[in-house]
Structures are given as C-alpha cells and as structure tokens.
Amino acid sequence: MATFGFILVGLACSLAFAKGASAHxxxxxxxxxxxxxxxxxxxxxxxxxxxxxxxxxxxxxxxxxxxxxxxxxxxxxxxxxxxxxxxxxxxxxxxxxxxxxxxxxxxxxxxxxxxxxxxxxxxxxxxxxxxxxxxxxxxxxxxxxxxxxxxxxxxxxxxxxxxxxxxxxxxxxxxxxxxxxxxxxxxxNDGTGPSTQPPTVPGQVVSTAQTTSSITLQWSASIASEGIKNYEVYRNGKLVGTPSQTTYTDTGLTANTAYNYTIKAVDNKGNVSPASATVTAQTLKEDTVIPVTPPTGLHAHMSTKNSIMIMWSASTATNGIKNYEIYRNGTLVGTATETMYDDTGLTANTSYTYTVRAVDTLGNKSQSSAALTAATLPDSGGGNLPAWDATKIYVAGDKVQYDGLEYQASYWTQNNRPDSSDAWKLLSNATPEWNSTKAYTGGSKVTYNGIVYEAKWWTKGEQPDQSDVWKAVQN
Structure with missing residues (x-):
C-alpha cells in the first residue's frame, strides 16, 4: 500500500525522560x-x-x-x-x-x-x-x-x-x-470503502485524587481518524474544562460535596463523541487526612559489581507525590522523583535489603514498601560466580557459571539454560560446539566438525557449513 500522510504531534508532557533507564x-x-x-x-x-x-x-x-x-x-x-x-x-x-x-x-x-x-x-x-x-x-x-x-x-x-x-x-x-x-x-468494516472514524467514547473514567476543594479525574484515551484535539469535562452537566491530556483537576469546589462528571472527546475536525459514563466523586471533609499509599512492585532492574538499580510502582496521595525515600539495610541512602533509583558505590558479591517510602508535597510519608533483597555481581572471574539456578530470575548483567563456563544475562530470564538460550552471552574464552536450538549474535564463535566458525549476524538453526551467515575462521 502507498505511504499515507501523517501528523507528528508533540504533546506537553509533565514527566521528564527517566535517567539511566534502558526502557524507551x-x-x-x-x-x-x-x-x-x-x-x-x-x-x-x-x-x-x-x-x-x-x-x-x-x-x-x-x-x-x-x-x-x-x-x-x-x-x-x-x-x-x-x-x-x-x-x-x-x-x-x-x-x-x-x-x-x-x-x-x-x-x-x-x-x-x-x-x-x-x-x-x-x-x-x-x-x-x-x-x-x-x-x-x-x-x-x-x-x-x-x-x-x-x-x-x-x-x-x-x-x-x-x-x-x-x-x-x-x-x-x-x-x-x-x-x-x-x-x-x-x-x-462494512467492506464498502474508506470511512471517517468519529471519536470513540472516553473510557475508564475515575477520580484519582480528592482534596477539600478539588477533584482529579483520569480516563483512557479516545481514538479518532482525524486525531484527538481535546476533551470536554462536564461537572453536573456544565462544561468546566477542555484539557488536551487524559487527566483534569477540577478546583474551587465545596468541601464534603459530591459532584457528577462526564467526559467527551473532540477531534481535529470538531466532531464530538458521546458522553462517557458518569462518575461521582466527593471532596473531602475539612478534617479528613488521606494517607500516602506505599510503593508496590519493588524489584531489582539491573546489577553490576558495585551498583544495584531498583524500580517500583508509583504511589498516590491527595496532595500529589513529591519524591521517594530509598532505604538500604534500614538507612536512608537517597531520594528519587521517578520510580527508580540507581544505588552505587556498593561492595561486589554482597546482598542488600531495600525498602522505599513515598513523600507527598506536604511532607506526609507512606508506610515502607515490602522489602527487597538484591545482590551485586562478583568482582572477578567464573570461579567466584554462583552456579546457574533454573528456578531463579536473572536480569540483564547477572553472571553465572554453567558447565565450567561463565555467562552473562542479556535481559530478564528464568529457566533458560545458558548454553542453549540467547538470553545468555558466553564470557569465557572458549569456543563451544554449535547448537541448533541456540540463537547466536554477530561475532559469536562455534565449533562444527572440528572447524571454528564466526556468525556474521543474528542466526538460529542455520548449519555453519551450509549457510552464508557463518564464516570459517582461525580460533
């Protein structure tokens, strides 16, 4: 099919790019x-x-x-x-x-x-x-x-x-x-040809935060063939806001009062979707205090011999989250505004226990997250590395021994044998026998029928003496 015209839309974004992350x-x-x-x-x-x-x-x-x-x-x-x-x-x-x-x-x-x-x-x-x-x-x-x-x-x-x-x-x-x-x-489709898609109805409308004078709403994005221009937020049937994002904070409200909200989507041609389902939310009483929720899903994202990167799911708070406090072995070691933290200057081959607390914009703190224990990588070669464990979860950078050789995980993996899975990279100075079930990247070397071959690019299941992806080299 022909390449169709497009629009490239730069939307205002309140979140900065995360530093040091491998996600994109x-x-x-x-x-x-x-x-x-x-x-x-x-x-x-x-x-x-x-x-x-x-x-x-x-x-x-x-x-x-x-x-x-x-x-x-x-x-x-x-x-x-x-x-x-x-x-x-x-x-x-x-x-x-x-x-x-x-x-x-x-x-x-x-x-x-x-x-x-x-x-x-x-x-x-x-x-x-x-x-x-x-x-x-x-x-x-x-x-x-x-x-x-x-x-x-x-x-x-x-x-x-x-x-x-x-x-x-x-x-x-x-x-x-x-x-x-x-x-x-x-x-x-009805099979008769191109048609214009009006905006779909905004879905999953919820109130994510309330104060004594405001209510914050959030909903799932609508879709339109002409693109979404903005949304219309109605309070008790009256238009009160036109945000371009899928969130809106309605302010100037009365304490301890319930309000009904609906959302409509507007495309770039001015077409308006039907109203969403009605959601009812209530402002807080003057003396109400809502605790900050603790972070959840704490897990180790990446480890080196002297650092551990941890990540978690965001907390919520009536007044918004200011930052997170990171505790290592019970001691505060840093703060983060994003849901990740890279703890550096650690000792090789050592386990550490982490917890995280959320802090709102008024200084209120959550309870601690569930504890996470993670370890740095060994400082030296394969002799000091732990043996591969089929039941253990490994992340990018983890090193293990398997059958006398040293391997490093390329990404998250569990129960993938190092000598037969492309989740693992061979670090030892050795040339293994070609394995038809293993994926190899460019530069990988194998032995086949007594001859050493090197992969030119990614390959799997292609026999070295019968495929152009392999070239015979000196070991």
Missing part, C-alpha cells in the same frame, strides 16, 4: 499488547508488565530484526510470542484513518517509523511471521529526536473485519536497534 517507548493509544500488560488487562506477560517500553530488538525490520515467531516480543520476551484467537485482549478500531500514539520514556535519534497489518488469510493460531504482514505506512524522521508523545495517522484497510494484528516498529538511528509494538485489533 511503547504504543500507548490504541493500547498495544505490552501496554495492556502494564495495566493488568493482559495477564502472564513476564517482565513486560513492569516495562512495556522495553520491547527492543535488532533493527532493520523486515530484512533483519527478530526471527519469525518472535516478532511480537522483539526477540527477547517469550511471553509475548504466544498467539491464539483468545490469548490477548483486543481493542476495537474501524477501517480508515486512525491515530497511533507512542509514549517515549527515553530520547533516541529516529530513522523511521513503520506500521504493518496482518493479511486477510493470516493464521490466528500461529506466532506472527513476516509472511503474515503487509506494509501500511512508513514515516522517515531522518535522525530527528522525537517528542515524548509522538503520533501518526495511519489508514487501516476497509476490506476486512475481525481479529488482526497491527505492528508498529520504531527504528532507532543511533543504536541499530528497534522497538516492536503489536496491537491486537478487532477491526470493524
């Missing part, structure tokens, strides 16, 4: 498979539930990139490879113009954005392969730095209806990698 971006609207994992709609997603923005793999798709069957997980997250007609929650879209919005949590010079859809005859019971896809649109950024909220208008086919996958690929200009986001779509 995901499709926020319409909600991707990874985004629905993060909100808990999709279950059993593995580490993606914590970082929907981390589905990153080799770039250059479709000539390169993840192998067939692993595209939906970027070649790194097996839980996302699964494919049946009922495995994943779907979003309903209509054929014609649709707006796709990426939420970017770290900046990257961008080569291009690409969008694909599965063909009419694709098999919904098989993991996604290249032969299942047809190109919808390509947007070339020429190395530019995108906005934290980046949108494209893409025309979906009007000649098919039912369950289809839309694949978005964000090709990075300065790393050679790409981010892969798949959307499980219930596509609705």
């Amino acid at each position: 971006g995901y499709i926020e609207s319409p909600s991707s498979r990874a985004a629905l994992c993060a909100t808990g709609v999709n279950k059993d997603c593995g580490p993606t539930q914590y970082e929907p923005q981390s589905v990153e793999g080799k770039g250059g798709f479709p000539a390169s990139g993840p192998v067939d069957g692993q595209i939906t997980g970027g070649g790194k997250y097996p839980e996302l490879y699964a494919q049946t007609p009922t495995r994943w929650s779907k979003v309903t879209l209509k054929g014609g113009k649709n707006t796709f919005t990426w939420k970017l949590t770290a900046p990257h010079s961008t080569a291009e954005w690409k969008y694909y859809i599965t063909k009419k005859d694709w098999d919904t019971n098989k993991p996604l392969a290249r032969q299942d896809l047809e190109l919808l649109a390509t947007f070339n950024d020429g190395g530019a730095m995108p906005s934290p909220s980046t949108s494209h208008v893409v025309e979906l086919p009007t000649d098919r209806s039912g369950y289809y996958l839309v694949l978005g690929v964000w090709e990075i200009a300065d790393t050679g990698n790409a981010f892969y986001q798949v959307i499980d779509v219930n596509l609705v």
